[in-house]
Each structure stands twice: as C-alpha cells, then as structure tokens.
Amino acid sequence: MYAVLVALYVLLFPYHPGLRSPNELCRLWQTRALVEYGTLDINRALQDFGYVGDLSVKDGRYYPSKAPLLSFAAVPVYAVLRWWGGGFLYAVPEVPLVFFSRLFLTVLPTLFMLWLVRRFLRAYLSPAVADAVTVTYGLGSLAFSYSLLFMSHQTTAVLLFGGFYALWRLARGEWRERGYLVVGACAGATVAAEYTGALGVLGLVLYAVLTVLWREEPMRARWVRLGRGAALATLGALPFVVGLMLYHQAAFGHPLESGYKHLNDAAYQPWHLGGFLGIRYPDPRAFVLSFFSPLRGLFTLSPFLLLALPGVVVMRREARTSGEMRAHLWLVVALLAGYTYFTSSFSYDSWGWTTGPRHLTGLVPFLLLPVGLLLERLRTGGRLALLGASAALCTASLVFTGAATFVNYIPDDVSNAFLGLAVPLLKDGYLPPSLPQFMGLGNPAAGVLLGLSLLGLAGWVFVRLVWLETRVPGPVPLVAGLAMLAVLLSVQVATVKHHDADRGAVRFLKQQWLVPPGRTVEFWPSPSGS
Known part of the structure; x- marks a missing residue:
C-alpha cells in the first residue's frame, strides 16, 4: 500500500515546458544564476535560458519574487546535474532540472513527512484509521x-x-x-x-x-x-x-x-x-x-x-x-x-x-x-452509515485531487477542475507524463497503470476504514458510501459547464502537453549549445 503511494509520488511528472511555469522556473533560474554566474540576480539566466515570469526588479536587476530558500536548496542538485551532463553552460536541460529538483526537494521530504504523520496519528488512533488518514x-x-x-x-x-x-x-x-x-x-x-x-x-x-x-x-x-x-x-x-x-x-x-x-x-x-x-x-x-x-x-x-x-x-x-x-x-x-x-x-x-x-x-x-x-469515534460507536459516508469522502478526495494533480496546471477560467478539465484530458489520452514514459513505456500503458494505482488506493482507503476487526460490518457502510459518492458526483455534474472556456482550456493544454498520445520525448536531450 505505502509502496504504491511512494511509486505515484516518484514516477508522476506533471510538467509541460511550453507553459513556462513561472512559480517554478523563476526559482530554478536563480539556481542556475548562482551556479553559472555566481549572482543573485537572474539577468544573464534570462538571456541564456529564456524569459520566465513571477519576477521582481530593482535597479535594473531581476530576481524571483518568491522567498529564496528553494532557489538556494536546489544549488547542489543543479551542480551535480551540471557535472553529470558535462560541466558546461547548457549541460542541464529543463526537464531533468525540474524533475530532480522536485524529487529531492519536494517529493522526498513529503514522503518523509508522511512517515512522521503516520507515527503521530498512531499515538491517538487505531492502525486502520491512522493508515487510511495518512x-x-x-x-x-x-x-x-x-x-x-x-x-x-x-x-x-x-x-x-x-x-x-x-x-x-x-x-x-x-x-x-x-x-x-x-x-x-x-x-x-x-x-x-x-x-x-x-x-x-x-x-x-x-x-x-x-x-x-x-x-x-x-x-x-x-x-x-x-x-x-x-x-x-x-x-x-x-x-x-x-x-x-x-x-x-x-x-x-x-x-x-x-x-x-x-x-x-x-x-x-x-x-x-x-x-x-x-x-x-x-x-x-x-x-x-x-x-x-x-x-x-x-x-x-x-x-x-x-x-x-x-x-x-x-x-x-x-x-x-x-x-x-x-x-x-x-x-x-x-x-x-x-x-x-x-x-x-x-x-x-x-x-x-x-x-x-x-x-x-x-x-x-x-x-x-x-x-x-x-472516524475513530464512528468506528467504535457502531455508527456504520456515518462511517460509510465519511469513508466515501476520503475515497472521493483521492479521485478528485488525484485526477486534478495528474494535470496540476488548472486555468483560472475553467468551471470545474475534475469534470471540466482533468476527465476530458484523460479520456482523450492525455495521460500524465511520468518516468516510465521516459524509460520507454509508452501511453496509454504508463498512464493507465498510474491511474489504476490511484483508484486502487482509493478503494483500499474505503475498505480499511469500514472493515471492523471485531465483526463483519454488513452492507450498511457500503450503501451509505455509494450514496455519498453519488451526492458528490452530482455536485460535480451540476457545477461543470462545458462552456467555451472549458473547451478552450482543454485544447490549450493538449497543445502544451509534454507527451501527447502516440508521441515520445527524451528525458535528457542533447543540448543545442554543446
């Protein structure tokens, strides 16, 4: 169970260079500037690697508008990648820079945090509830x-x-x-x-x-x-x-x-x-x-x-x-x-x-x-209907947030992130970029495998919560859970508009998708400046 969770974190790579993700790249351009030029400002990085957004300017010098910790924390990651790539200015392409910066500075710390979260929750909750909530x-x-x-x-x-x-x-x-x-x-x-x-x-x-x-x-x-x-x-x-x-x-x-x-x-x-x-x-x-x-x-x-x-x-x-x-x-x-x-x-x-x-x-x-x-009170109190409905809220969270995270760049004018954007993209084969794709496993196999893993864990959470160690819970939690899922899906259906903005956002993201259906992409392409 936890191995599947770790795999989803490590293998998924929702990133599309055409979007020029400003919040991410402004930090990484400062990382490049620190290593390549020894400067805090990113003026030369903007010239050499392209313009990005989310900037501040003081006396003609450009900086990320963000707090600087991640920019500095990525310096050793970039330095190692630069050495590995040959040690010249364009040695590190954008895709591996973003992938490894995420892996070491946002993905792995969160996985360690999840271990701490589980240890903390186990002090007050049963193993079943602690695992499901984690x-x-x-x-x-x-x-x-x-x-x-x-x-x-x-x-x-x-x-x-x-x-x-x-x-x-x-x-x-x-x-x-x-x-x-x-x-x-x-x-x-x-x-x-x-x-x-x-x-x-x-x-x-x-x-x-x-x-x-x-x-x-x-x-x-x-x-x-x-x-x-x-x-x-x-x-x-x-x-x-x-x-x-x-x-x-x-x-x-x-x-x-x-x-x-x-x-x-x-x-x-x-x-x-x-x-x-x-x-x-x-x-x-x-x-x-x-x-x-x-x-x-x-x-x-x-x-x-x-x-x-x-x-x-x-x-x-x-x-x-x-x-x-x-x-x-x-x-x-x-x-x-x-x-x-x-x-x-x-x-x-x-x-x-x-x-x-x-x-x-x-x-x-x-x-x-x-x-x-x-959840613990509902389990020990025998409130099986409420327990089933509550477990369904957990299951739905994995489905809704997981599907949105597969996209992870949600335009402001979309009516509904789940049914208005994520589901249409996934239905048309625009599955999330992932490490298996870079290793030769094409779509839809790579994306479907990750999607099924997410759905499997969503089902596991429900079963883990409603299955009582002391007795068989019977059909009540399942019926209540299905009813709650029906309500949540009805809300999703009622709030999606499928209007021009939804269709436009889907079309735009398809144009920017890193690995469109039937296509492959190199993880570490040969740099043009070599």
Missing part, C-alpha cells in the same frame, strides 16, 4: 499536488509539521531539550521558504507555550523551561532568518523588504499592497471560493477535510480530561481561524493556474488529527 492526506489533498510542483507550499507544510512533531515529542518527554533547535530551524526555514508561512509559525509558538505552561511542575520551573526552549529555538532559527535578511539587503536594499515590493508586473502589485503582504479585511467571495469553488475549493477537491469540523468537537470532548489534547485543540483552532482569515482576506484571483487554494497547504496536515478522531 494515505488520504498523501494522495487526496494539496500535499500531493504541491509535492509534484517545485513551489514552496508543500515545503512550508513539511517544515511546519516537522517543527510541530519536534514540539510534540518534547512535550511528551521523548526528546531532550536540544530538540528546540530543530523547532527553531524548521520555523526559520519556513519563513525563508514562504513569507506567509509566518502564520503557521505563530501557531507553533502558541502550541509550544501551552505544552510548557500546562506541565505538571512548579510554575517557576515551567517559565525556566520556556525560556531555555525559546533561546534554543531562536538559535536554531537564526541562520535562516539572518540569511533571509542578508538576501533582502543584497537584492532589494533593505533587510525587511521582499521582492513583493518590487514586482516586475504592475498588474500584480495591487494584490500585495496594504495590510501584511496583501492580507486585508475579509471578503465573503474569497472565503466561499477558497473553500467551495468547483474549480479549486479546498473542500470540493478534498471533501474528507470537512470531517475536521465535527472532529474539532470530538477533540474538545477529549481535551476536558487531557492537557495534551487541549494543546492540540488550541493549535488546530488557531491555525484554522488564522488560515481562514488569510484566504478570505487575500485576493482570490491571485491563486494562479494551481490545484486548489495553494496558500492553505500548510494548514492541511493539522486537520488530520480531528479527521482521524471523528
């Missing part, structure tokens, strides 16, 4: 989509959960105090990867304070412990924070001034002006579309996350007798409130060609415990 998160949420893109959103989720995991082990007395260095490093790296990751860091600070102050020891000892922990965490964060400030100083002339103050495209400036990085007062339209839009709503693509809302009620009941669960509850509520305010206050139109509301990626792993607690 797989659903891995393939039915934004984690899947953004692990397969060289963007910072899943990197932020990995770092935030890593910091949380360290705090959790510290609170349980399973790690020594120097574990706060790990917490600080994760927090500092989070901000260096994505500026708005600071929101999640504030949640970790709250959790850290609560887990120390609610310890059963004299108050003076608690404050001493909190002070030492804060000092160690600050020490761990310092290299990343200082490095980020030095980068800002060198690129934009001030340690606290980011690239968003100097965007090259004037049309994007209004999205980032006012408030904090563009976060202003809540807008009902942004709230509704971020969570319920058929194009990229969080709950539309990952309906299993709806279970987190009643799951918070279950957490609250358990928190009455457990200080540990009380700290989890406060963390979940704080992050849910903070991220909801953020997505409701930031311009919805700025999400770009993405799968789901990308800036909510850091929130999702912290909703898994309430989801799991609710």
Whole structure:
C-alpha cells in the first residue's frame, strides 16, 4: 500500500515546458544564476535560458519574487546535474532540472513527512484509521499536488509539521531539550521558504507555550523551561532568518523588504499592497471560493477535510480530561481561524493556474488529527452509515485531487477542475507524463497503470476504514458510501459547464502537453549549445 503511494509520488511528472511555469522556473533560474554566474540576480539566466515570469526588479536587476530558500536548496542538485551532463553552460536541460529538483526537494521530504504523520496519528488512533488518514492526506489533498510542483507550499507544510512533531515529542518527554533547535530551524526555514508561512509559525509558538505552561511542575520551573526552549529555538532559527535578511539587503536594499515590493508586473502589485503582504479585511467571495469553488475549493477537491469540523468537537470532548489534547485543540483552532482569515482576506484571483487554494497547504496536515478522531469515534460507536459516508469522502478526495494533480496546471477560467478539465484530458489520452514514459513505456500503458494505482488506493482507503476487526460490518457502510459518492458526483455534474472556456482550456493544454498520445520525448536531450 505505502509502496504504491511512494511509486505515484516518484514516477508522476506533471510538467509541460511550453507553459513556462513561472512559480517554478523563476526559482530554478536563480539556481542556475548562482551556479553559472555566481549572482543573485537572474539577468544573464534570462538571456541564456529564456524569459520566465513571477519576477521582481530593482535597479535594473531581476530576481524571483518568491522567498529564496528553494532557489538556494536546489544549488547542489543543479551542480551535480551540471557535472553529470558535462560541466558546461547548457549541460542541464529543463526537464531533468525540474524533475530532480522536485524529487529531492519536494517529493522526498513529503514522503518523509508522511512517515512522521503516520507515527503521530498512531499515538491517538487505531492502525486502520491512522493508515487510511495518512494515505488520504498523501494522495487526496494539496500535499500531493504541491509535492509534484517545485513551489514552496508543500515545503512550508513539511517544515511546519516537522517543527510541530519536534514540539510534540518534547512535550511528551521523548526528546531532550536540544530538540528546540530543530523547532527553531524548521520555523526559520519556513519563513525563508514562504513569507506567509509566518502564520503557521505563530501557531507553533502558541502550541509550544501551552505544552510548557500546562506541565505538571512548579510554575517557576515551567517559565525556566520556556525560556531555555525559546533561546534554543531562536538559535536554531537564526541562520535562516539572518540569511533571509542578508538576501533582502543584497537584492532589494533593505533587510525587511521582499521582492513583493518590487514586482516586475504592475498588474500584480495591487494584490500585495496594504495590510501584511496583501492580507486585508475579509471578503465573503474569497472565503466561499477558497473553500467551495468547483474549480479549486479546498473542500470540493478534498471533501474528507470537512470531517475536521465535527472532529474539532470530538477533540474538545477529549481535551476536558487531557492537557495534551487541549494543546492540540488550541493549535488546530488557531491555525484554522488564522488560515481562514488569510484566504478570505487575500485576493482570490491571485491563486494562479494551481490545484486548489495553494496558500492553505500548510494548514492541511493539522486537520488530520480531528479527521482521524471523528472516524475513530464512528468506528467504535457502531455508527456504520456515518462511517460509510465519511469513508466515501476520503475515497472521493483521492479521485478528485488525484485526477486534478495528474494535470496540476488548472486555468483560472475553467468551471470545474475534475469534470471540466482533468476527465476530458484523460479520456482523450492525455495521460500524465511520468518516468516510465521516459524509460520507454509508452501511453496509454504508463498512464493507465498510474491511474489504476490511484483508484486502487482509493478503494483500499474505503475498505480499511469500514472493515471492523471485531465483526463483519454488513452492507450498511457500503450503501451509505455509494450514496455519498453519488451526492458528490452530482455536485460535480451540476457545477461543470462545458462552456467555451472549458473547451478552450482543454485544447490549450493538449497543445502544451509534454507527451501527447502516440508521441515520445527524451528525458535528457542533447543540448543545442554543446
């Protein structure tokens, strides 16, 4: 089961060079500039390797508008590929650069995170529920989509959960105090990867304070412990924070001034002006579309996350007798409130060609415990109909998000990401590019194999949740699950328009597809500049 999940992560490669993916390439062009020219600006990289978007400009020098961590982290990957390719300027083609940068910096860290997620959930849930929730998160949420893109959103989720995991082990007395260095490093790296990751860091600070102050020891000892922990965490964060400030100083002339103050495209400036990085007062339209839009709503693509809302009620009941669960509850509520305010206050139109509301990626792993607690309560309480319906939400999440991730570049004017874009492309043979294709296994065999693997895991999640170890559950969960799937599919059918924008998006992506039906492509073509 986990082997299939790993295979999907490692083998899938949704990438189409013709789209000139700005969020990814602006970072990798800075990586090229650091290695090839020893510069932070990417002026020469733009000349040598082609223009990309998502840029900032200061005094005639161009930089990525993004936080710089991934650009710097990709330097050793690029350096090794450059050496392997012959050591000259054009030694590394774009496709292998994107593939290996994703593999080492977004895919493998997420797979390690999934191992941590499962270990964490197993402390509170049965193996069946912990396994099912872990797989659903891995393939039915934004984690899947953004692990397969060289963007910072899943990197932020990995770092935030890593910091949380360290705090959790510290609170349980399973790690020594120097574990706060790990917490600080994760927090500092989070901000260096994505500026708005600071929101999640504030949640970790709250959790850290609560887990120390609610310890059963004299108050003076608690404050001493909190002070030492804060000092160690600050020490761990310092290299990343200082490095980020030095980068800002060198690129934009001030340690606290980011690239968003100097965007090259004037049309994007209004999205980032006012408030904090563009976060202003809540807008009902942004709230509704971020969570319920058929194009990229969080709950539309990952309906299993709806279970987190009643799951918070279950957490609250358990928190009455457990200080540990009380700290989890406060963390979940704080992050849910903070991220909801953020997505409701930031311009919805700025999400770009993405799968789901990308800036909510850091929130999702912290909703898994309430989801799991609710599922556990339904299993042990014998509420088989509700259990079947809830399991179907998990299954549907794998199907909806998985299909969208097979495309992973979702135009803004599509009516419905699943039925309006992903399904038409897949039906016409535009299956996701993948490593087996580069190794000689053509379509449809390679794409169908990956698609069947995803559907197989979706079915496995349902069975794992509804199959009770103590007795045969009977037909009730299956009937309830099928009914829930029918409702979810009816919503999908009702919201897809198949209008000109849908058809235009499908036609456009077909023209840009890396490996169209009946075609092959070289993974590492001979460079034109050799």
